[in-house]
Amino acid sequence: MQKEMSEINKRAWSYRAYERWETKSGSPLETAKEMKRDPLQYVRRHIDYLGDVAGKKVAVLLGSSGRKAIPLAMLGAQVTVVDISPENARYALQTAKEAGVEINFIISDLFAINMVELRNTFDIVYLEGGILHYFADLEPFANIVFELLSHEGRLVLNDFHPIRKIIKARGDDAFVVEGDYFDTELFYGEVAYKSMFPDNEQDDFPDCLLRYWNLGEIISAIAACGLVIEKLVEEPRYDKHKNLPGNFTIIANKFKVDRGWD
């Protein structure tokens, strides 16, 4: 099922993605200039978990247009991105070049990367913002993360809080509860940037195939792969509704249990 899902999502994320980044952020040169002004700003929400990345090997999985990977490279990390979309890769590589940094961009389904080459390589595996719904099963994903991490490597996994799939904003102040938090079905949904294109062009956009995971399933998959979970941080929404969860971040380590009193 993952193979089919990845094919569908590759098609969706390869349709006009470069154009989308250009419209949203400007040309690769403009984006690079902006990143150079303050690279830390791009990773500010997670830098405390990532720590000092200078000299570290960092894998940014599903790293898209390089929005996080390039600033991390500017901060001195050796960055590898894995993403399935050649359109994203083109934008990211041009931006990295304009920014004067190198990133290694692997255009591939995460589930098809060369594990023999990459096993035990990374000090940090970092994922953020719109990740887990691309996976048909979390166990193979968690196992890949475990394998990619070096001894004492660290996972920083950030994503949308699962409660957001059923508590939906309607206008400025109203929310409705819709759907089933425990639903396990795959479903077709719009690629994230489709709504930014004119109405009369939207019919041409291929849909993504997605699966929503709940918090119990997510944390259980990370624990089951053998990583030691240090923290699960639930974070408020970025809009004015700070009383509701918006995102979560899991920090988990390989082979390291710090009880604080050893």
Ligand SMILES: C[S@@+](CC[C@H](N)C(=O)[O-])C[C@H]1O[C@@H](n2cnc3c(N)ncnc32)[C@H](O)[C@@H]1O
């Ligand atoms: C919403 S973006 C994630 C946000 C991203 N961290 C950023 O910096 O913008 C999701 C990305 O996942 C990629 N993707 C989806 N399924 C994938 C898979 N099976 N393997 C690798 N990349 C995948 C898409 O191409 C897309 O760039």
